[in-house]
Amino acid sequence: MRLLDSLALHIDRVADAPLHRQLYKRLVEEITAGALRPGEKLPSTRDFADLLGVSRNTVLLAFDHLISEGYLEPVTGSGTYVSRELPEQRPAKASARINPAIEAAGHLRRSMAPDSAITHAPSTLRHMRRPVPFRANFPAVDMFPVRQWASLAATLYRGLDPDAAGELLGEGDPQGYEPLRVAIAEHVALSRGLTCTPQNIVIFAGAQHAVDLACRILLTPGERVWCEDPGYDGIYASATAAGAIPVAVPVDEEGIDVERGIVLAPDARLVYVSPSKQFPLGMETSLERRHALLHWAGAAGAWVLEDDYDTEFRYAGRPMPALHALDREGRVLYFGTFSKMLFPGLRLGFAVLPEALVEAFVSARAIVGRYSPMLEQALVARFMKDGHLATHVRRMRRLYARRQDYLLQAIDRHLSRWMTAAPTNTGMEIIATLSPGLSGKRVAEAAAQRGLEILPIAALAREAEVDHLVTLGFSAFGEDQMAEGMGILRDVFVEMERDDGTQKKAS
Template identity: 90%
Template structure:
């Protein structure tokens, strides 16, 4: 209680620094000074907020930063604790000599210290994702037609007219290479029913780039953003970096619970959804919820970010109409990516924008990165124009369907006592439910030590109780790789039963 009283007194509600950053810094000081000892349990975020007189979102943001840096350790069903193995502290440095004229200007801590809202991105975004079993959302890059791609590239260079080479070798258009935008407009019209022109399309360095820029353009500090829970960590990070307040909105079998969003933040300025396949749980947003979401957005004057990240790989039935196709007021921004359709290293994505937002996004794109590499854009455009994209997607769809079937059979054959899994209609991964008493986080940690990469759904949750769920990717892995991964998981579960590996309540 003494510590909480001290924290409450130290929080300056009129300072320029947001409250969650102040709370984060003070907790780091208390942990490193030993006032909060390793293994000590903290009050719940709700109790913490009530005792400090701040919003719960303020405490959640501070805790998220501390968890991502290793100062705190959440234990599902138990609470949040000071980590037993704290991150190493940098050695103290002698104070730098500061020009008296600069020192007189004041605000040194604000001008010289890094901005924690953007420098403390979630670890799930910072680490390089490896193509090892069972990495989710990773395409079969070894099956990409590299020789065909190389031939297109060689032809592109050979066909360059020296007199007109400036279009590809000179300055690029911040909006994107026009032939690529034309090809994308045709693609989304055929595949998703979108009505748009090349003028509505802006090219980005992947979908996350578009999400981040949308938060910068559409949000002002203090505004609320609906985010699916569990959901994509990139929107939480970008909204926070823009000074906005992410609001965790639960999902159920029909997708995001619109009524819950209205109850929690009726004045939200922005909502992020993955309606075609909710990330990470995989359900489709029902048609009723789609209409309800658009009706609320219209009444609230809010924008909707529609992330359609892997609809191309659908194995059963037809997808529902995209939100953008149902939108009659120009409130939906549709995001797509070539990272799943082609390969992640390409770093190209796109947004289909309402007319009213195009100029703002193009202007911002000119500031942030200016434009994506022109030759890569020209190659993707040629790949699409010649019909190679459609052929490649069809081939990968068949391959991924076979690989999903094989993984499901292997789970049933070798792991049925510890987990169950159901097929997905869309995408590159399945959700597995662990038997009672097993923790997704601990299974993922044990798997990582054996060279696997498994995503526990709890890593993407704010309030949802989902530690019994894990994601298993299948798209990038052949049968031998999956067999090896299943064998490792079998060994891990056996070790957990013997007590050789920590169970959820251990330690």
């Protein structure tokens, strides 16, 4: 209680720093000063929030940051404790243990140096984020059929005879569990029109894992990569870590501007695109633009990474054919993920590869991570084979459509003075346009101090002028949560107006 009272006196609600950052800093000070000792249990996040007079989301964000940096450690079913081995107290010999391997691989040593590109990953990739309103691209994990999943798991474990145990409890195939690859091949053939076999599929720990390995395999230092602008920060990070040069290619209402890309980098070796639903702006790449991209890639000998991250959740019409389905020269690598279809904690994704690249990717996969956990792969395979995936996706599609309608109506009723929004045909979030004079980054920062998560499109832009746009997710939130979030966001806008008016008068 003494600690909480002390903390309360040091949280400045009018400071520029978000409340969760202030709480994070204050707890680090208490831990490093010894006021909070290693192994000591902290109050629950709910108790923290009540006693400090802040939202629980503020405390969760601070705890998540402290856990990711090693100051706190959660214990399932027990609570959160101060780590017994604090970051600045870890033995200096820890890094020495990997010195022989690093010395034997000079390239690895350079790539992992403190000032190297691989150590500067975007914050969105480094920190675990909570499903607080209005986080984008997060499925309704509370609606996942956990009991059905548990029943499948129990059946799987009970059926582990010696032969099955040897396959699922022993070492796995770097390419992935074959029944899962069979199920995926059937799924993408039906849903996206892809022509492939299980032999073309490799299982990864999520789509980002596949993107990163593709950059390592297909690029050499100094080669250039087309990246959508604004676009997915993971490709910029992976290309840079591989020593390549990301080239920001603008997007318009038809998707990536192929002609502009040719002007900027005619010799690019790799292209990353999200044609089914451009991330983050949401447009679908036109058929003409798709053919233009494939024609250029074939002539230039470039590879195309197609990230099809949430096409399953489409609410109107049918999607265009995937790039992979249009490819006649074997230039397209198609990436999919179960993070949106099922749940993020599963960390399973897949790539459908041109035949010429399969062996290289399987060999690399054997080195980087070796293989994904076999029991999880077996569970997903059974979930798909028994028809549960198709049923779950249909249920979520209907649910997300209702939640999108609710969010759009709420914006129109309560926030039309500050923003407008249009429906999306695909996915888990909408794009909102702010009224003139409002900055997406400022709105996101102010909202974060109140426990909301709003993504400013400018955070994903290199040269594009998009600070008037923000993303609002709806898939993970019920109507009560969204209504509460709308109220908080309205207060944010009112406070920003008042502050701006005060500043104008003062000047």
